[in-house]
Amino acid sequence: MQFSSQTAQVGEVGEICRAMADEVEALIKGKAAGGEKVVLGLATGSTPLPFYHELIRRHREEGLSFQNVVSFNLDEYEGLGRDHERSYWAEMWQNLFDHVDIDPGNVSVPPSIFEDAEAAAAGYEAAIREAGGIDWQLLGIGGEGHIGFNEKGSGEESRTRRITLARKTIEDAAPAFGGEENVPTHAITMGVATILEARRIVLMARGASKREIVLRAMSGEVGPEVPASFLQNHGNVGWFLDNDAAGS
Ligand code: GLP
Numbered sequence: 001m002q003f004s005s006q007t008a009q010v011g012e013v014g015e016i017c018r019a020m021a022d023e024v025e026a027l028i029k030g031k032a033a034g035g036e037k038v039v040l041g042l043a044t045g046s047t048p049l050p051f052y053h054e055l056i057r058r059h060r061e062e063g064l065s066f067q068n069v070v071s072f073n074l075d076e077y078e079g080l081g082r083d084h085e086r087s088y089w090a091e092m093w094q095n096l097f098d099h100v101d102i103d104p105g106n107v108s109v110p111p112s113i114f115e116d117a118e119a120a121a122a123g124y125e126a127a128i129r130e131a132g133g134i135d136w137q138l139l140g141i142g143g144e145g146h147i148g149f150n151e152k153g154s155g156e157e158s159r160t161r162r163i164t165l166a167r168k169t170i171e172d173a174a175p176a177f178g179g180e181e182n183v184p185t186h187a188i189t190m191g192v193a194t195i196l197e198a199r200r201i202v203l204m205a206r207g208a209s210k211r212e213i214v215l216r217a218m219s220g221e222v223g224p225e226v227p228a229s230f231l232q233n234h235g236n237v238g239w240f241l242d243n244d245a246a247g248s
Helices: 013-033 049-062 088-095 117-130 167-177 192-196 208-219 227-233
Strands: 006-011 038-042 069-073 075-077 136-139 161-164 186-189 200-205 237-242
Touching (some): 013 038, 013 049, 013 136, 013 200, 013 237, 069 117, 117 161
Parallel strands (some): 200 237
């Protein structure tokens, strides 16, 4: 499959993770050679876990260093402190940062506890800008086509903001929280416009349950009904799909 400015890579999970890690490794090494930092936009959820495993493996076995990496996560549940095991802050440390040599001062996840949501969101946007913008943005996709927590209805101009989680998102998260009643009702997420400013975007999807929504995002009508469809308007997107998500 080849799109105007978009490519799709389909294969076994291990294969697509290696291809994604190759991109990140080349970026890290290329920037390091010039004494520069690389800015990664990272995602949570179950989808990227095997990709993070591959990055950790390269760090341990091949000496890939993350010392010049600056990272910004896409989103965070409102109200969950960093010590809450379901916070995305905690997940990122458990699944990646604790296992590589990233400088803790270079890690950012949207604030989860704030008095002024607009100020908190604006501060996050400003931090991304000050870092020079995102070089490589990883995305998963939600069951209804959300990216980050940009739920159905999120527009192409949306920026980092507080958002009410959709019913489906809460249902999907319920098992991890031990019941729907424990899932936060709000989150803070990078906006669609924030995401589209990344110089390279990689959307990863695994499993047959994502097949239909991936197809709608890649080739359906572009609009807020499926926020991931706005990626069709970006000049440098890679869709990394396992065979089940691609339906092949
Ligand atoms: C959550 C996250 C998204 C993620 C989505 C899919 O809603 N905020 O960033 O892409 O879940 O999760 P999973 O990868 O577990 O299917």
